[in-house]
Amino acid sequence: MTDTRTLVKDCLQGRPSAQAELYDLFAGQMLGVCYRYTKSVADAEDVLQEGFINVFRHLGAFRHEGELGAWVRRIMVHTALNYLKKHRRYQQELVFDDESLHPVAVDNPEVTLSAKELSDLIRQLPTGYQTIFNMHAVEGYSHVDIGRMLGIHEGTSRSQYARARALLVSWLKQASDHHKPEKYAR
């Protein structure tokens, strides 16, 4: 396997083999990321395609200061957020009410589900909750960053996250009791 520096250099030179190698290296993992942010596999694949086009477009800006995988992942997340804002079916659900701060639940359930099952559970959250949960709990963005990226108040991000987390924890408990989670109803 080619090392990252050579791979990036070859991609910048437009070598199809290098582009294919970079795609193959990250596509599976990145589809997982896109899957968590969207509601269908088709949408996830759309985000993946758009995201990789962005990756190749901005590859010249990658300075080898961090891991290439983390850089690609950041681009995927940004692409996913833009996708959600752009498409009507997500736009309607991507509403963040300026709610009062919701106390963070102290429940700390075991995560016995597989990665795919856990992703499916996160995808059942309303889009706003789903997005903020992914960004904070999985990607590790701070609420200040999330507020800036989504154009919402930091407090809104916190309260939305608290609600999302509480909901997910309750579903996880149900799942651990071998109950299927009920679909969240707004």
Add this chain to the structure above:
Amino acid sequence: MPDKDFEERVRERLGELSLEPSSTIRASTLEAVRQRRRRRAFFWIPLLLGLLLVGAWGAWKWGAFQGHRGTAVAPTAMPTPIAVTPAPPAAPTASVPTSPSPAAAAAPPAATISPAAAPGAATPARGAASTATPAPGGPSAAPEPRPDLTLSAGGVFIKTGPPDMNDRVRAPRQMPKPKGKIRKWSLTVYGGAGLSGQGAFGSFHTPAGVQWVSTPTSASTGPNTTGNRGGYYDSLAGVKAMAGFQLGFLAEFPLSKTLCWGLGVEYDFSKTRVGPVVQSTLYTYLPGSVSYGGNRGIPFDNRYGLLSVPLDLTWESHRLWSLSIGLVPAYLVSVHALEYNPEGGYLDEKDLFLRWHLSGEAALSLNFWQFRGWALSGGPFFRYDFQSLQRNAPVSDHLNSLELRLALTRSFKKVSHEK
């Protein structure tokens, strides 16, 4: 902290998630990336062309303006100092340079006289640059009134009126002619971008050809040239033009008044697209796994980098344009390309390529701008490689380049005085 534990567990678990994207998405993503690069070339080439056209138009207008200025006195906005040299009363001579020459500037103020202050001593000619001999004494020696001349504080006449037609005739005579032999040479830095193709003379797009070859499993067996019996029907993939560029510098020396020769160093990059070629033979030939079922594979971008030493002959018969032809020995310094091998399909093997090449080139150059020994020019450029890229190529396989070239030239002039 329990919260942290939960988040970390979720993060760890989700980090394991990997899904397999469909092959359609893979193909379309990679194709979209290639298309984007192609679109970028299609954006830059017309932009460069447009800039060159605008530049040519500007140069044309500027040339016309300069032509007017070069032969006439400066327009009224630019005052022209006039110095009148003292002369004997019998034959005074008025010398009026059209521009402030060092001689005029060096003339002491006392030597500068006004036609009004010294009637009969000196008569400024009607033409600002002409000389005149007035009749001694008499009313005819009196200066003609010159409404276009005003006396400056330094005692110099400033011309403020419209340009005098006589000026344009006489002005060049005032220029001192350098004595000795003038040796001129110039250094040009240039760059160009455009299309590069691969094929016969002038070919930028080569359609797919056909050839009969022997069975794919026997790599040692040569092509079946006996006819249509047996063997596998294989297509030679088509070649399409892609972008190319050149960068270099050239030193030019005059041969005659209109001819000069030049020698330089240049780097040329050419890209062509071959294919679609069968993917299984894309990089390596694997006996037994090679598919000769036709070209249903993917396209491949060939890249060639050449370091050359162009030897040019330039004909400059007109101020605005020049023509160049040249011979270009070149060395293939880098190659990443697929070439057809009847025994192994399409291979990326550097040994298949000829390293030394000889090309011919022709260029038309339009002069856009000139200022104090600097000049900017540009125009179309064509190059053809006399040799095939590939050793024992089954088809005509010559590099063709059609580019727009932009050049910045610095002229140097050395006057060697004869003793």
